[in-house]
Amino acid sequence: MNANHHPTLYLLKDYASGNISDQLAVLISAHLESCDHCQSNVKRFEQEMAEKLASQQTNNNIPDFGHMLETILDKKQEYPDIINTKQIDKTLTYNDKRFELPTSLTHLKKYMSPWKNKLNSFHYSKINLNGPGNMYLIYFEKGAKIPQHTHNGNEFVYVIAGSFEDGVNEYYTGTFASFDHTHSHAPQTNDPDGCLLVTIIEAPFHFQKGWSRLFNLLGRWLY
Numbered sequence: 001m002n003a004n005h006h007p008t009l010y011l012l013k014d015y016a017s018g019n020i021s022d023q024l025a026v027l028i029s030a031h032l033e034s035c036d037h038c039q040s041n042v043k044r045f046e047q048e049m050a051e052k053l054a055s056q057q058t059n060n061n062i063p064d065f066g067h068m069l070e071t072i073l074d075k076k077q078e079y080p081d082i083i084n085t086k087q088i089d090k091t092l093t094y095n096d097k098r099f100e101l102p103t104s105l106t107h108l109k110k111y112m113s114p115w116k117n118k119l120n121s122f123h124y125s126k127i128n129l130n131g132p133g134n135m136y137l138i139y140f141e142k143g144a145k146i147p148q149h150t151h152n153g154n155e156f157v158y159v160i161a162g163s164f165e166d167g168v169n170e171y172y173t174g175t176f177a178s179f180d181h182t183h184s185h186a187p188q189t190n191d192p193d194g195c196l197l198v199t200i201i202e203a204p205f206h207f208q209k210g211w212s213r214l215f216n217l218l219g220r221w222l223y
């Protein structure tokens with residue numbers, strides 16, 4: 001894995017504290033599977049929180065605090081179907097394509113709606129999971145391009161397979177990227193195998209040029 005973009009420290013801190021939506025937790029978990037750097041930051045935040053709570057225990061003399069700490073630190077209790085994966089099929093197939101999903105994303109298969117295809121080269125399936133935005137699996141065929149747009153809300157992306165570029169950066173397998181109103185870009189893939197990604201879109205895109213009318217409709221499909 002050669003991820004070149006990572007969740008911000010603020011997001012990792014929210015993740016470590018559990019103060020995060022199901023949608024974002026899934027995307028960040030997927031990234032952590034292949035990113036030692038972010039994993040060590042999450043561990044550090046968890047350790048800091050544990051120490052803070054422990055010092056509060058000393059100060060306030062709260063009874064049964066050890067049990068509370070164990071519950072907080074034992075993430076296996078929170079995500080049993082993510083951790084117990086021996087029987088879970090990690091393969092995702094679509095048309096003639098076969099993808100291996102990160103363990104954290106395998107359980108998303110049961111929340112997927114049927115794939116839809118727009119403009120031939122752009123395929124998506126909505127994932128019905130709680131969170132602040134709409135969540136999709138998106139598959140771009142080689143050569144697929146979305147025209148220049150900005151974001152009315154936040155957009156989060158985790159690249160499952162292949163890569164895409166947006167005129168500013170290139171995003172490889174394992175990458176976690178976030179975009180907001182300060183980003184203007186035109187994502188496309190020239191990867192021979194295309195690009196499969198999972199994304200959370202909090203508000204419709206705003207297309208700035210080219211086929212703007214058509215693609216402002218596309219923004220509405222996604223939102």
Ligand SMILES: [Zn+2]
Pocket residue numbers: 003005006007031035037038039
């Ligand atoms: Zn990372």
